[in-house]
Amino acid sequence: MSTDVLLLNLTRFGDLLQCQPLVQDLHDSGHKVGLVCLDNFAAALPLLRHVQTAWPLPGAKLMAALDRDWRTAVAQLLGLTRRIRREDAPRHVVNLTPTLPARLLSKLLAPTPDAVLGFGLDSEGFGVNRGIWSSFLSGATLHRLNAPFNLVDMFRMVGAPLYAPDIAGRPGRFRLQSPPDAARAHAEALLARPENLPPGTQPKGFVALQLGASAARRQWPVAHFAALGERLWREAGLCPVLLGAPSERALAQEYAAHNARSRTPLVSAVGRTDIPQLAALLRHMRLLVTNDTGTMHLAAGLGLPCLAFFLATAQPWDTGPYLPGCCCLEPAMDCHPCSFRQVCPREHACLTQISPASAGDLVLARLNAGNWQAGLSPELSRQARVWLTETDARGFAAVRSLSGHDAQDRSLWLGQQRLFWRHILDDLGDNANDQSAARANGSLEQRQDEKMRQPLNAPPPCSPDFCGQVAPVLAQAARLLDMLAEQGRLTGKSARAGQLFLLNCERLQTLLNACPPLASLACFWRELQQQRGDRMDELLCFVRLLAGHLEQWAAHMAASSRKPPQAGTRLA
Template sequence: MSVDTLIVNLTRFGDLLQCQPLIHDLHGSGHTVGLVCLDNFAAALPLLRHLDAAWPLPGAGLMADLDKCWQKAAARLLDFARSIREQAAPRRVVNLTPTLPGRLLTRLLAPSPDAVLGFGMDAHGFGFSGGIWAAFLNGATLQRLNAPFNLADMFRMVGAPAPGSRAGAGTCALQRPAGASLAFADTLLARPLRLPASPGVRIAGFVGLQLGASESRRQWPTSSFAALGDRLWQEQALCPVLLGATAESPLARAYAARAQGPFVDAVGKTDIPQLAALLSRLRLLVTNDTGTMHLAAGLGLPCLAFFLATAQPWDTGPYLPGCCCLEPALPCHPCPYNSACPHGQRCLERISPQSAGDLALGYLTQGNWQAGLTPAICREVRVWVTETDAHCFARVRSLSGHEQEDRSLWLGQQRLFWRQILDSLESAQARPGETSEPLNARMPVASDALPYSAAFRETVAPVLSQAAQLLDLLAEQGRLTGKSARAGQLFLRNCERLQSLLDACPPLSSLGHFWRVLCMERGGRLDELLTLVTRLSGHVRRWAAAVAA
């Protein structure tokens, strides 16, 4: 069937589920929505609400064809794209996959480059960002100090058809699993291992334990899961249910070797609908940062989630309000990407089974996470609860007193300023030539000085001030470009100076990436670039004043 908007998401299972708020927004604006995803996640498609059509990409088959005959693989891909164009005939394509294959496929599917939102490729093979939010998205997660928005909200902003469609909060609510999957789940739950044969033993409910993660350094220790599972059984007669893919079977065996109480082993025994059915029968999911966590959130199941190593809840936490996210309270967390841990991965042992158990049992018995908080937990763990802010964006709020750390203050302030910057520049792009900022594009900014440490303030505030000065200089030199050869040379030199300045300051790396994208994609449209430079200068100057205050 034909669709107005075609979404391309060739990333992980969890990222696919985080498209649901965008699909919800598009549907609410009267759009028909199609989706292209990897075929190994096709079983999740019936769970997505308001999805009108879908085309699973046979990624593994194409890779196998490449090994045999690249011409055959290319012909198969072209046939796949042609069939989608004929069936979907989309007016716009929203590509959420920044990789080269994602951009190439989008190029084949879109009626024109102008019809692409997100990550595209022009007729000459150069990548571009379709929309201001897309220019921000790719660089926002390069450094852990620069990811202030939940990924689902960034997807919403990249793909929303018009600012008015962003007025309400997107929802992650998925379709409930079908009857056959529920029957399978009930059969599995009826056969727990090691359940005492005593007639007085009764299971009061089930709690899921997602043992694995995308990397071993992001996995809470199996021994800790086992201690937590035993405590849930001993104190509340709650039976643990082990969840995970077949590749995680060694973790299930390690759990079984350490645990004393009963449990249900569902690792490697479910497909996606059956996993959804199991989750719908649970009272709580205890999990690492995984696709299972996002599936649970979409089904309305509260989560107690661990964010270790590079993971942090600000950008990849569950979109469902009322979930609890735990980080080790260590100055080195979260660690940077592509870097070996110099501390022997001590964050894995920082969150104790005692602390996780206190929080889980407090929630399960009294209905709130604060019930399980203790001073010891607050020293050991950063405890966050997910919620929705006044602007209908997901956020996390500290329960453990860690909101005054430099990182927390900085991420919170970035949420305000990046909304100002991106919404303002987006309106400037829609109305080129206007340098004044419409009032309705402005977001409120906290007027009170934030208690940054002196070291952080001295690192960031001067760089922002210098960046604002360079932007002012660029605006002046840009107006003279074409009238003076020297002005053009100085303009290019100062563009490079600004890039080097921002790249050298890790807390501002996302601003540096954003500036690079603006220059690369709008270098041939100087009037448009100068309009954006003028607005960006004012925002950066206000940001510098707020950090220095």
């Protein structure tokens, strides 16, 4: 069956599941959707809805062929791409993976270069991000203080140019297929024989514990999981079910060693399930307690609430479960979340910051009272930032603080970015899809002025000290953009104007690079000028719009700073 939209997602298991709402939106807009994914996650394909055709990519085999003879590997890849183009004949390719191999594959699969949305290559083989949201996504996820949107919504917005008008503004729908009968039978067989179950007793239910994570520094301690599992059995009669891949069997053995004294009943499914069988197990659970993992996203797609730990580099704003009503815990530490490239100077103290007693209070409150709030305590608020997942007024996934940490600068800054980036990206995205508006300078400026005069329902600003550092940078950036707009009009008429335009482009980049809270804006500006430098009318349209938004943002922050912003102030 041919498709007209082909998705490329060559990343992890959880990321593959998180493109389901994008598939749903495309389907609801009348598209037939195909999918290219890595073959080691092909077992998840039966769980995805509305995927007409699927093409597992043998990544490991291609790499092995490259080691033997690169010509053989290239021939295999080209043979696969020709087959996909012949059988699917996609009119559009949406590439969600920014790696160079994925960009190359998108170019091979698309009928024309302009048919690629997301991450592609230009005619000379350089990376290009097609679409305003792709330009934002490429930089935001690298800077954890500047990633205010859930990855699912960023995926959805990359594909939004293909939606029907009424689809893009509604909440995403993340609903996976029920696992097949054979997988359900396997799950029931595993649950039928808990270890250490006292004679004559039966569990009152099951709670799943996902012990592992993508890295050891993102794992809540196994000893804490064991203490939590023992309490859930003792106080609620709930049997812990251990989840994990075959590579995580050592974690299950460690759990069993901690469990040896209490001999709490348990079911160890670690290394004993494939992806559909794991989904079938989750369908029997009352709750999932997990690190930030693919299992968490699988549970979200099945409608199972979870308590999730976000440690080290992980944070719930961008990688939290796409399901309202889940509880996310971050260590209440100034250094969290840490940089991907940072070596921890505190010996990973965040791993033990949240106690099993506090986690147990939350789980039991959710199971007994139906809400997490009943498990809050002053001690928990000292240990953790507690977030509840929900959906905001504009249909995007959001998190709301239950522990009073929404007044911290980090939380307020992420909240501000959610508002202003939506205004910026929606505005620039509308104009990118309307080239006539990009050339009608007079009507465009009038419409922009009207927008900027409208009051913003902005979140509270950050602390005066924070605002006093960031607001001047935003104000100076807005002034530089105004200068670029004027100089850009003269670039074809004056060599001097062209030189000044390039110089001020670089000045703006240097200004934004020096301000860590504006790292996403720095990346975004680099994308705009590099990828639209040969389309001056379009670039100048974006420059004028961005200047207006930054001026409004600076004014909002300056109102809370201790003194008016001074041009030229920068963060150290």
